[in-house]
Amino acid sequence: MKIIEKQSGVAFHLKKGAFLKVIDLQGEQVSDLVAFNANDKREKLSSGKTLDFESTLFITKGHHLWSNRGQKMMEIWEDTNGRNDFLLAPCSPETFQILYNNPTYHPSCFENLEQNLDAFGIPADDIPTAFNIFMNVQLDPEGTIRVEPPKSKPGDYVLFKACMDLIIGLTACSAEQSNNFKFKPIGYEVNPES
Amino acid sequence: MKIIEKQSGVAFHLKKGAFLKVIDLQGEQVSDLVAFNANDKREKLSSGKTLDFESTLFITKGHHLWSNRGQKMMEIWEDTNGRNDFLLAPCSPETFQILYNNPTYHPSCFENLEQNLDAFGIPADDIPTAFNIFMNVQLDPEGTIRVEPPKSKPGDYVLFKACMDLIIGLTACSAEQSNNFKFKPIGYEVNPES
Incomplete structure (x- = not known):
């Protein structure tokens, strides 16, 4: 197993047919994919296509992640x-300024994705809305969005199978609100290794 | 007032400070922006940034539409x-094939956006999830997404103010499920004209 240290990220190839297991090692941590x-x-990944084609807000076992071209990615x-x-x-420098009224520098998933995807020739403007693994967003009937601590326990995981040759960006989330104010690492395994 | 004919689209400049009024002329029609x-x-427009920064699923009067760079666009x-x-x-050729089991050609908002934005040098892969004006998406407590006929009546409108110089793509939606199986035009006004 590989480790994504707290408030950091990685990027790597995932071959068609290979499996990616993303593991919440200590519980209550989010990983942006x-x-x-x-x-x-x-x-690239598309939240709009995925929510449309799967017809649910809550993407889990049995669902696919779809691309902006309407193809199955994972x-x-x-x-x-x-x-x-x-x-x-993904949380970004503006997230902390605008949403959380924090004017000083703060690490973010967006920066961690940008820095790691740059080596694969992917520019920041092409980074889409991420699939936020373990993130616990609650909605009230009026549509208000609340970010609550994840319900994930130590060892919980999500297992993905690649439907095409992929470049993956993956983080251990940097936002206090997403992980109950405790920054933690994320584990991952690729099988077979590329 | 200008008219977007049924199952078609337009693209145009909108100067910073100008207003765009999008009008449902006959009622129960959707316009993708x-x-x-x-x-x-x-x-470009970002659904993920907008839902995050406005903290609600239902974007309406008083809210902003935000960009992928965390800036206010409208x-x-x-x-x-x-x-x-x-x-x-936006509904696309794949939407009709995958979601609605229609294997034959069908007009779509995505094609109408792509064809009109091409003249502004914007490639198809850069077209984001649209802000779907008048679209009535209902959610059950388990998160299931249902597209219902719009509640908009003839003459209903949404008025936007541009926060930066913009290129806008706008459609009269092509999907039966979005407009209660009656294809209709959309009206729009720009004030002042660019």
Whole structure:
């Protein structure tokens, strides 16, 4: 197993047919995942297509993650926690300024994705809304969005199967509100290794 | 007032400070809106940033539409209907094949956006999830998404103010499920004209 240290990220290739297991090692941590077609990097994960084609807000086991071109990118094979978010953009420098009134520098998933995806030739403007693994977003009947601590326990995981050759960006989330004010690492395994 | 004929679209410049009024002329029709920074077209509308920064699923009067770079693109000044969607991708050729089991050619908002934005040098892969004006998406407590006929009546409108120089793409929606199986035009006004 590989470790994504707290408030950091990684990027790597995932071959078609390979499995990616993302593990919440200590519980109550969020991991932002983005995906790009390795053979045509302008094709990328799309929250709008996925919510449309799966017809649910809550993407879990049995659902696919779809691309901006309407193609299947990944399938969720297992999900021991069962709660993920696909509404909210990765936390970014502006998130902490605008949403959390924090004017000073703060690490963020967006910066961690940008820095790691740069090595694969993917520019910041192409980073889409991430699939936020373990993120616990609650909605009231009027549509108000609340970010609550994840329900994930130590060892909970989501297992994805790649439907095409992919470049993956993956983080251990940097936002206090997403992980109950305790920054923690994320584990991941790729099988077979690329 | 200008008219977007049924199952078609337009694209145009909207100067910073100008108003765009989008009018449901006959009622029960949806209009998909996308926006790009006219001075740097890689900056574009972001559903994930908007839902995050406004902290609600239901974007209406008083809210802003935000860009992928965390900047305000438009402000909603008036909204006589009050129900819009920012979850679902524009209907596309794949939507009709995958979601509606229609294997034959069908006009779509995505094609109408793509064809009209091409003249502004905006490629299809840069078209984001649209702000779906008048679209009535209902959610049950388990998160299941249902597209219902719009609640908009003839003459209902949404008035936007541009927060930066913009290129706008706008459609009269092509999907039966979005407009109660009656294709209709959309009206729009720009004030002052660019």
